[in-house]
Amino acid sequence: MDILLGVGGSELSYHALEETVERAKETGDTLTVAIFDNEEVGTDADTVRKQVEETLDTAGFEASIRRLEGGSPGSQIVELAESEAFDRIVLGGGERSTLGKIQLGSIVEFVLLNAQTPVTLIR
């Protein structure tokens, strides 16, 4: 499978990266990591890229990295998945408040509602 993983710099997006790399090593899936600025987290794409490269190096796994520009990462993930015929979109998300309630961020929610591609959410 061709997998498109979105990473915006949240803890949960890095967790999803690690899980996806582990799984792709077993299944032989091809992985593309789309990195972007997540305004809700306040990271920048350069920092995210560094972290993604480090994780891939440590795991000894090859994946292409794509940078999404613009203010609407959710719609860009959806478009990229469709235009390049990815088989699956993977995202991390579902942050818990201190009280324990899970909330989905706006990017995850946009992708879940609008993607024509199957979506896996890693919590």
Next chain:
Amino acid sequence: MSRDYPDEPAGEFPRPPRTVTDREGRDIELVSADEADRDGIVRMYVAFAPADRAQGIPPDKKDAIENWLDTILGDDCLNVVARDDDAVAGHATLVPDREGDFELAIFVLQPYQGAGIGTELVETLLGLGQQEGIGNVWLTVERWNDPAIALYRKVGFETSSAESFEVEMGINL
């Protein structure tokens, strides 16, 4: 994340302890609760129906419930339980967030739902919050949970964001 709250503070809420008669004629005691009440609260959550969970809480296994209560029953949180004799029928909690505001959640055990206990619990918890000098309280609720949204609105919460799966509401004590 910054949240919006109503400009006008809410009126005065009743403070615990108090006893109310629910719509089924049961006398329900509303009392502030802490670590000492853990066993009764755990029993309530172990009996809780999975279908009534919301946004991942309460957890379903006893160990996970105990872990969760470690946070909820902490010294910086406020809790009120509704008791029918010795049994805990409902529980409401205020937990501080990183901004110094408080997040509210409430759960009522299935046999006690629809009898007005939820409203009394929330009001009594907000009364305890006023007594302790708490300012802003917020909550999130699933968009399709109309009974809960109606309850919060009746108590005085106002919707601050309704753009996602969860509606966010706030009140200024």
